[in-house]
Amino acid sequence: MAQGGYVGKILYVNLTDKTIDTIPTADYEEWGGGHGIGSALFFDRVKDKTIDGYHPDNLVTFMTSPLSGTLAPSASGRTEVTGIGIQAYPIAWFTRSNFGGRFAGQLKFAGWDGIAIQGKSETPVWLNIVNDKVTFEDASGLWGLNTHETQEEIWSIVTGSDDVREWWELTDARDGGRSTQKPAVVAIGPAGENGNRNGCLIHDSGNGSGQGGFGGILGAKGLKAISAIGTGSVPVADPAALVRLRGEIMNKYGYNVDDPKFETPVPGLNLYGILTQQPGYGPLLYAAPAAARPQGCMGCYRNCRMNHESGLSNGDQCVEALYFAGGPTTVDMMKATTLLDQMGINVYDVFQHAYLYGLYMQGILGPGKQIHSELPWDKYGTYEFMEAFTHAVAYGTDIGADLKDGMTRAVVKWGRWDEDTSNGTLTRPQWGFNEHYDPRLEVDWSYGSVFGDRDINEHDYNWHVHWMPLVTAAIGQDPLIPAARMAELLGEATGVGADGFDYSNDGIYSDARLRAVEWHRYYTRFWKQSALFCDWAWPNLISYNTDDNVGGTPTYEPALYKAVTGVDMTMEQGLGLGKKIWNLDKAIWVLQGRHRDQEVFTNYVYDVPTSAPYFLLAKEDGEWGYSICLGRTLDRARFEDVKDRFYAMQGWDVATGWPTRSGLEAVGLSAVADELDKAGKLGG
Numbered sequence: 001m002a003q004g005g006y007v008g009k010i011l012y013v014n015l016t017d018k019t020i021d022t023i024p025t026a027d028y029e030e031w032g033g034g035h036g037i038g039s040a041l042f043f044d045r046v047k048d049k050t051i052d053g054y055h056p057d058n059l060v061t062f063m064t065s066p067l068s069g070t071l072a073p074s075a076s077g078r079t080e081v082t083g084i085g086i087q088a089y090p091i092a093w094f095t096r097s098n099f100g101g102r103f104a105g106q107l108k109f110a111g112w113d114g115i116a117i118q119g120k121s122e123t124p125v126w127l128n129i130v131n132d133k134v135t136f137e138d139a140s141g142l143w144g145l146n147t148h149e150t151q152e153e154i155w156s157i158v159t160g161s162d163d164v165r166e167w168w169e170l171t172d173a174r175d176g177g178r179s180t181q182k183p184a185v186v187a188i189g190p191a192g193e194n195g196n197r198n199g200c201l202i203h204d205s206g207n208g209s210g211q212g213g214f215g216g217i218l219g220a221k222g223l224k225a226i227s228a229i230g231t232g233s234v235p236v237a238d239p240a241a242l243v244r245l246r247g248e249i250m251n252k253y254g255y256n257v258d259d260p261k262f263e264t265p266v267p268g269l270n271l272y273g274i275l276t277q278q279p280g281y282g283p284l285l286y287a288a289p290a291a292a293r294p295q296g297c298m299g300c301y302r303n304c305r306m307n308h309e310s311g312l313s314n315g316d317q318c319v320e321a322l323y324f325a326g327g328p329t330t331v332d333m334m335k336a337t338t339l340l341d342q343m344g345i346n347v348y349d350v351f352q353h354a355y356l357y358g359l360y361m362q363g364i365l366g367p368g369k370q371i372h373s374e375l376p377w378d379k380y381g382t383y384e385f386m387e388a389f390t391h392a393v394a395y396g397t398d399i400g401a402d403l404k405d406g407m408t409r410a411v412v413k414w415g416r417w418d419e420d421t422s423n424g425t426l427t428r429p430q431w432g433f434n435e436h437y438d439p440r441l442e443v444d445w446s447y448g449s450v451f452g453d454r455d456i457n458e459h460d461y462n463w464h465v466h467w468m469p470l471v472t473a474a475i476g477q478d479p480l481i482p483a484a485r486m487a488e489l490l491g492e493a494t495g496v497g498a499d500g501f502d503y504s505n506d507g508i509y510s511d512a513r514l515r516a517v518e519w520h521r522y523y524t525r526f527w528k529q530s531a532l533f534c535d536w537a538w539p540n541l542i543s544y545n546t547d548d549n550v551g552g553t554p555t556y557e558p559a560l561y562k563a564v565t566g567v568d569m570t571m572e573q574g575l576g577l578g579k580k581i582w583n584l585d586k587a588i589w590v591l592q593g594r595h596r597d598q599e600v601f602t603n604y605v606y607d608v609p610t611s612a613p614y615f616l617l618a619k620e621d622g623e624w625g626y627s628i629c630l631g632r633t634l635d636r637a638r639f640e641d642v643k644d645r646f647y648a649m650q651g652w653d654v655a656t657g658w659p660t661r662s663g664l665e666a667v668g669l670s671a672v673a674d675e676l677d678k679a680g681k682l683g684g
Helices: 034-045 105-111 149-160 214-221 239-253 270-277 282-286 329-345 351-361 383-395 405-411 419-423 442-452 461-475 483-494 509-526 556-565 570-592 603-607 636-650 661-666 671-676
Strands: 010-016 019-024 062-065 079-083 094-099 114-118 126-129 132-139 184-187 201-203 205-208 225-230 292-295 304-307 616-620 623-627
Touching: 034 062, 034 079, 034 094, 034 114, 034 509, 034 570, 062 184, 079 184, 079 214, 094 201, 105 184, 105 225, 126 149, 149 184, 149 201, 149 225, 149 329, 184 671, 201 214, 201 405, 214 225, 329 383, 405 419, 405 556, 419 603, 442 509, 442 623, 461 483, 461 616, 483 509, 483 616, 483 623, 556 570, 570 636, 570 661, 570 671
Parallel strands: 010 114, 126 225
Antiparallel strands: 010 019, 062 079, 062 114, 079 094, 094 205, 126 132, 184 201, 184 225, 201 205, 292 304, 616 623
């Protein structure tokens, strides 16, 4: 019997000659979906791994997973995007991004497990997928539109109606039929059309694929949008088990609107609610806007986003919703976020506009200054400024002529990189990406990022070791779970032991800490980025809704995977597949030019001590507690020793950081070892 979850084929698109082909999913289903299949397709089909992300031969994949389009809770609606990026510095590595919503489900319903795109169209096009029918459509009339306008225009074209709330006939459906569903469209905005390194992909209102610059890559390929809608279904091996598991997870870990266990402790502070799995992130960010409702991706049971009556900032949360934090009014903040979505700009690249304002205040930036800019810097803090700044970045005007290449490359061009990343004025710790969490302290995040290809943006441990003690301290309450119990729960859920979660000054360099980093790399490469469990909900390491606080990991991910696919994969086997994918990616980076000497942080991480309280789980003087981590830096020599030990754990050569033949063969990658050997880049 065929494996459940897959619909059988991957769409291959050649934009240069406007042809399509079909790749049997069975050829790649061993990789588990998502990122794994994307990496394997890239390795097979891109012969020269040294090309840059703008090159027509760059293979960009949009991959679903077996769980996409099913009832698997918070594992049904995400799409993984892979390819050579254009954002990272100094080398833009093969990288990944993903986005939520309903695109993955509609692509599966149309009969496709993913899309692989190569080539470059000489004129703008968009892809129209209606079940088995795939057509190249003229996008000259869409070029110049923002992401929201583009989607609305495509909805009208595909449905044949300007009112997409009405029933419409799917003339290209296999057996005819009609629908009230809008096609799922992922589009680029002006930033992507302009080839910006910070151009992103936008689906529906605020589902964004930000890091990596995939909007700029699609712009370089001449591809404005992809639209998908289908009338098919996804085969599920054991539907009864899937429904039962969904019910269990919702009852154990979901938010009970009739009898909530955790109320918001202070009015308007709903971040605490997110940590305890209440719905809606908007009240934290937008001071409880007038009328809103929870909104989530296909198959979600948590609904962490919000749709607002105003129509502004729908589906936005976290950093994109903080783009204009502190604006004069809630409406101004929401308008700025909406504009960011419409322009298709990665907020995590331009989020540090306050750094630019600092240069203005120092007399370095402004009209006729060293860095010339005629933007209204004297009106910084107003929507007028944010609108002008956002348009400048999107269209490459004024200071945007430099910022379109990303904040990092602009700062390098201005000659300020070494100074400002040494004194901590510009906090970009690795590969040119903006600091997410403090790299001197929360090292599973920073180690994972520097050993990888980008800021990892994986909150798995972060919720518990940082946010829970931070939020409870902020509202003057004791942590919901004592530190020793927190460490015990995390150690049991991951299998690495409690000491793996010691963020003390010595603990961050320990072998136990590295085992936790390793678990994180393998878990996220498979369960999160290939099977596509949502970062906001999985892994469920700790529960704040049950008396014993035991979370759903490692029980429910394998159970859901088996219910859908019929494959009896254990958590450990999934981690093993994650290790294989992690090693394949490492081999690609090495072929691109990676060496251990590059896996270092910028100077402030080593030289500038932390000066503000930063709560983390730590074991100090033999006692577990929540440390404020003041006056800490990352020690250069100790980090180099960490690299030695981590490389050895991965089976990589300690001197170069390159994979070895024995290490690659141990995870079934003999052909990859051969290619590295041929290139003279196989570790000894």
